[in-house]
Amino acid sequence: MLKAFAELSTPLVADACVRVGVGLRVAPAGVGPVVAGRRVAGRVLPVRHYGSVDVFLEAFGAAEPGDVLVVDNGGRVDEACLGDLAVLEAKAAGVAGVVVWGLHRDTPELVEIGLPLFSYGALPLGPLRLDEREPEALVTARFGTHLVSAGDVVFGDADGVLFVPAARVDEVLEVAGGIARTERAQAERIRSGDTLRRQTAFDDYLVRRAADPSYSFRQHLRRVGGAIEE
Structure with a gap:
């Protein structure tokens, strides 16, 4: 284990x-x-x-x-x-x-x-x-x-x-591994100058939230494939 x-x-x-x-x-x-x-x-x-x-x-x-x-x-x-x-x-x-x-x-x-x-x-x-x-x-x-x-x-x-x-351990560890790979890739992109705001299309999120206050950042991250909150 x-x-x-x-x-x-x-x-x-x-x-x-x-x-x-x-x-x-x-x-x-x-x-x-x-x-x-x-x-x-x-x-x-x-x-x-x-x-x-x-x-x-x-x-x-x-x-x-x-x-x-x-x-x-x-x-x-x-x-x-x-x-x-x-x-x-x-x-x-x-x-x-x-x-x-x-x-x-x-x-x-x-x-x-x-x-x-x-x-x-x-x-x-x-x-x-x-x-x-x-x-x-x-x-x-x-x-x-x-x-x-x-x-x-x-x-x-x-x-x-x-x-x-x-x-549930095997399932949890498999998903954790996927999140880890996503986060490592995001971190490397930040180091290379591609900000997290750009990666997560944060400006687009703000526009969508303004139109629909119920639209959460977690929903947005799932849509764009981010992993920083779960």
Whole structure:
């Protein structure tokens, strides 16, 4: 999955979801890579954290190579829910990355381990609580307002994290690739002096909008083959 995502980005995947009608499930702003430039893509391995590492160890028993551990810690910023030992064990289990709705710790060790990890950031303090575990602890994970499961694929890069149903991934990535090619061609033309306004026939758009206020720029872009808004 990471190979298929290699030439794409989360903005392109998001735009493709809009294009094909896949509901957007984007992680809250602020979730990003611990190490700049790291990317992640793979099937969701969901887990809900309750204060103890045992739930991670249990999840790893069901991991398949290339899975991405998606940790629901409720977006808490008063504790770091995992550190170097849990991430090292994830790597040993064949997990391709970790995405946390919350915080991490042991940053220097995590950098050395090298497994891509996304979170809100770092905090020295680990969990001081032990909450009652829910039956869905290894079935689904909440991430912001969204619920994800092994039926989803997660993508992450410098712009953030989002989730796509596994059944629609091939379609979404194909469309994202088409948008990428269009945008690269547009960018090259701008660099060569052909402005985006000229490429998108922006003056024509203004004339049409004046005659029909309901005519949107997105409609116009679809007509002329632009891709800058979706």
